[in-house]
Amino acid sequence: MLKLINQTVEYLKDKGFDQPEIGIILGTGLGKLVNEINILKEVSYNHIPNFPTATVEFHKGKLIFGELAGKKVIVMQGRFHVYEGYTLQDVTYPVRIMQKLGIKTLLVSNASGAINLNFKKGELMLINDHINLQGSSPLAFKGVSELGERFTDMSAPYDEKMNLAFKTIAKANNITLHEGVYASVVGPQLETKAEYRMLKIIGADAVGMSTVPEIIVANHLKLNVAAVSVLTDECDPDNLKPVNINEIIEMATKAEPNMIVLFKALIKTL
Numbered sequence: 001m002l003k004l005i006n007q008t009v010e011y012l013k014d015k016g017f018d019q020p021e022i023g024i025i026l027g028t029g030l031g032k033l034v035n036e037i038n039i040l041k042e043v044s045y046n047h048i049p050n051f052p053t054a055t056v057e058f059h060k061g062k063l064i065f066g067e068l069a070g071k072k073v074i075v076m077q078g079r080f081h082v083y084e085g086y087t088l089q090d091v092t093y094p095v096r097i098m099q100k101l102g103i104k105t106l107l108v109s110n111a112s113g114a115i116n117l118n119f120k121k122g123e124l125m126l127i128n129d130h131i132n133l134q135g136s137s138p139l140a141f142k143g144v145s146e147l148g149e150r151f152t153d154m155s156a157p158y159d160e161k162m163n164l165a166f167k168t169i170a171k172a173n174n175i176t177l178h179e180g181v182y183a184s185v186v187g188p189q190l191e192t193k194a195e196y197r198m199l200k201i202i203g204a205d206a207v208g209m210s211t212v213p214e215i216i217v218a219n220h221l222k223l224n225v226a227a228v229s230v231l232t233d234e235c236d237p238d239n240l241k242p243v244n245i246n247e248i249i250e251m252a253t254k255a256e257p258n259m260i261v262l263f264k265a266l267i268k269t270l
Contacts, residue, residue, distance in 0.1 A: 001089070001096075002146055004050040008093075009100045011049050016041040017065045020074035022267060023098035023223075025214060027110035028252050030230065031060055031077050033260050039066040045078070051097075052080045052090045063094070069267040074098050081209055083188040088138035091210075092217040096147065099221045105162075105270055106218045108227035109259055111252045112208035113191070113235040115199050116180055119206070121234050121251050123176045124258060126166050127227040128158055130212045131183040131204055138213045139220055148220040157219050162226040162266065169265040175258045180205025182229060184212035193237035206231060228262060230255040 026033060045061040046053045053061055064075040080091045095106065112125070119125060144150050163179075170177035183199050185191070187209035191199070199207055206229050218225045232251040233243065 001143060005096055005100055008048060008050045008097050012043070012063070012097070012101060015043055017074060017101055018072075019102040020065060020072045020098065021103060021105065022071055022073045022270060023095070023103040023106045024073055024075045024263070025079050025106070025108045026075060026077055027079065027108070027210065027230070028232075028249065030109045030252060030256055030259055032256050033263060034064055034075060034077055036260060036264060037064060037066040037068045037073065037075065039064055041065040050093070052086055052093065069264050071267050071270060073267070074101060074103060079210060082134055082186050083209060088134065088136055088213050089141055091213045092138040095214050095217045096221065099223060103223065105224045106214070107263060107266070108211055108214060108225070109263075110208050110211045110227070110229050111232045111248060112182060112206040112229040113233045114206055114231040115183070115196060115235050116178070116205040117234065117236055119178050119180070119231050121231050122255050123178060123231050124170075124255060124262070125178040125180050125182070125206050125229045125231055126163055127182045127211070127229060128163060128179050129181045130157065130215065131181060131202060132212045132216070133183055133185045134213060135186060138217050148222070152216065152220045154216070154219060157215050157225065159224040159226055162224060165266055165269050166226060166228065166262055169262055173261050175261065177262070178205070182211060182227070183207045185209055190243045191235065193240055196235045196237040196240070207235065226266070228259060230259060
């Protein structure tokens, strides 16, 4: 894998991706943050050697380098999922590339369903811990120890300082920001009533199909990490309605301005 990583990194350096400080992964319906960036370079995923390609229709497939809030950032506009047929190593490959290019901090966003019924759709949740239900680990491969500590510590995967800063920013801007545990499942099907009940019992506040693999690899690479979910639907097993993907996208779009305020203000403090 090291050889592939070096090939990809050389290609991006040649394209002008020069020493980014912060990596950002944009989730479902959260692509508009790029409008806030002074874009210096951008490359489609399908042009980058060894890079996966985004196949989900509402995930654009671009890697962007530029300036945001006075910092050099590298932004994934569109991410990869196991449900697209990728391995966990494919899904997390871009995190390894961003780290090799120079990032020290990774910020992640996603859309998720609210398991905690005190949380409402359209609100945001700061992730303070997670449950990996993807069925494997992105670190479960031969040669992983060449890239970092195999037995990565996960006692505090999310950076407490950044989480505190997010909460302070949210309060100052009157943004509802819950805090909770994110469960990551494979998908792409949505959950059954029984699965929602199980998720609640095991301590999840929200559920989605991404993020945790990237967080595990970021910790493996000793990056500082923070992640925020847009809650796009309410997962009440006693009152469950058929899911409407368009409504989920709409909710993510509605919450996007608050997400942009949080991310921009946090980046200023880093």
